[in-house]
Amino acid sequence: MRRPKVPSELRRRVLIEAGHRCAIPACKATPVEIAHIVPWSKVRKHEFKNLIALCPTCHARFDDPRGPIDRKAMRQYKVNLNPLLSGNLGGREGQAARLAAYHEFRSRFAEWFYVAEEHATAKSRKSAHLEHVESLRLKSIDRFAWVFCAVLDFQSAWKDTPACDLVGAIFFHVADWVDEIDDSELPIPEELARRDVKEEIAEVSAELHLLVCEGLSM
Ligand SMILES: [Zn+2]
Numbered sequence: 001m002r003r004p005k006v007p008s009e010l011r012r013r014v015l016i017e018a019g020h021r022c023a024i025p026a027c028k029a030t031p032v033e034i035a036h037i038v039p040w041s042k043v044r045k046h047e048f049k050n051l052i053a054l055c056p057t058c059h060a061r062f063d064d065p066r067g068p069i070d071r072k073a074m075r076q077y078k079v080n081l082n083p084l085l086s087g088n089l090g091g092r093e094g095q096a097a098r099l100a101a102y103h104e105f106r107s108r109f110a111e112w113f114y115v116a117e118e119h120a121t122a123k124s125r126k127s128a129h130l131e132h133v134e135s136l137r138l139k140s141i142d143r144f145a146w147v148f149c150a151v152l153d154f155q156s157a158w159k160d161t162p163a164c165d166l167v168g169a170i171f172f173h174v175a176d177w178v179d180e181i182d183d184s185e186l187p188i189p190e191e192l193a194r195r196d197v198k199e200e201i202a203e204v205s206a207e208l209h210l211l212v213c214e215g216l217s218m
Pocket residue numbers: 022023024027028029054055056057058059
């Protein structure tokens with residue numbers, strides 16, 4: 001099998017990861033080449049987790065079987081660049097579970113948030129029907145249970161990563177708001193009814209999404 005070129009988008013990501021410099025911290029030389037941690041002749045594919053940017057000197061020292069840099073050391077350099085890869089090099093199933101947990105969290109969270117907003121809106125009207133408000137409250141509690149499970153699953157799939165903490169932060173931020181609506185008398189106070197919680201969590205949600213993409217090497 002002929003060795004194909006490293007696709008340009010993948011190449012760019014590997015270069016960006018190392019700041020377009022040799023990934024060995026004490027070296028940092030330029031220009032850089034893309035090196036395979038496990039040789040291409042063995043893996044026969046180009047994968048982000050197996051690629052690292054090296055200057056020609058470090059690349060040659062690494063490729064030399066009698067050279068000073070072994071594969072374990074090179075893996076550690078890669079993990080240092082990208083801590084989310086730690087313990088996850090080669091873990092296909094782990095990645096699938098992480099992706100699934102993220103999807104589950106996103107959809108459960110969206111359902112919960114939608115009902116919570118509906119509940120808040122209904123409870124902000126002076127003319128609100130008590131039964132209607134109560135049915136939305138119960139619906140929101142039901143959705144809460146689902147999203148809570150999704151958060152726990154996410155945190156176990158993404159254990160010891162920054163994404164784990166971010167999901168907790170988003171969840172508790174919204175949970176506090178939901179509690180406040182629950183605890184307030186009908187109609188809920190103006191500032192609570194007008195509060196834009198979606199906007200409050202927008203930035204941290206975007207950050208979470210980036211961390212997840214990075215963690216999944218997408
Ligand atoms: Zn170097």
